[in-house]
Amino acid sequence: MEVWSRTDCVDKTRGMEEWVKTQDGYRETPVESCAWYHGTWQYLRLLDMVATPSWYGFYNSALSEILRNKPRANVLISAAADYGMLATLHRAIEAAQGDPSIVIYDICRTPLRSCEWYADRYGLTxxxxxxxxxxxxxPEAPFDLIVTDEFLTxxxxxxxxxxxxxWRELLRPGGSVVTTAMIGGATTPELxxxxxxxxxxxxxxRLDSFPxxxxxxAHLLVEHFDRFAGYHTRHMIDDEDQxxxxxSDFDELSYSATATPGECVTPTNSFQIVASLR
Structure with a gap:
């Protein structure tokens, strides 16, 4: 992903770089894209320091149940950091013996390339x-299932x-959103x-994991990590009320809190969410 990020991460209105662009302290070294984020993500993933769907066992049960009921579901992955959500969906498809249609939207081309790499590797369309x-x-809407990991944060x-x-607008009646959202406060300089x-x-x-x-x-990785730590900002969920x-516009909502390894705060509690229309 680091190689892809050099060409495929471009300037945009929103995205992981939006917060950085508003900070006075970073104006001497302008941030023009999310390359610092996507170019470092896989390295930190190897250290289990970034939120991935593998932190949540509930995904497989929630997704496979939906796919058993709707084996040919129309599925939207609503943004992705890498191939992780697609891999999680793939496991649920196999468990449910489903054959859904899958479309993945993201504001950046880099994670989409990661998903395409995974799809090619495992024969997914x-x-x-x-x-x-x-x-x-x-135009691919309406969807039976929308899934995304930590997009709310x-x-x-x-x-x-x-x-x-x-999401509600993009769902068809009977459709569901399956997602997660970490609970916490601001990403302080100390964190x-x-x-x-x-x-x-x-x-x-763990240098053996980085051949x-x-x-x-190794100093190049340290530079990546330091920059990521300085820029990466989660906009956490406050509480159940939020x-x-x-x-509130969904007909059915179920959620539960679970402990995860966390990013800046270890461990971090997170909501596991299923919201549905009738």
Missing amino acids: VKTVRGDLLEDGV VLKAQYKPMITQR RDGYARRARQLLSG HHNNGK IRTLF
């Missing part, structure tokens, strides 16, 4: 679209109700410093 779900038309507060309303230190510590004991960097190039408000 997927459609990828570089687009902003809050602004662009989605990527979006700033003003965008959260916009995306849940958009950022701690995250960078922990990444360096874990790297020192392209264990020959005198979840109920965000999904």
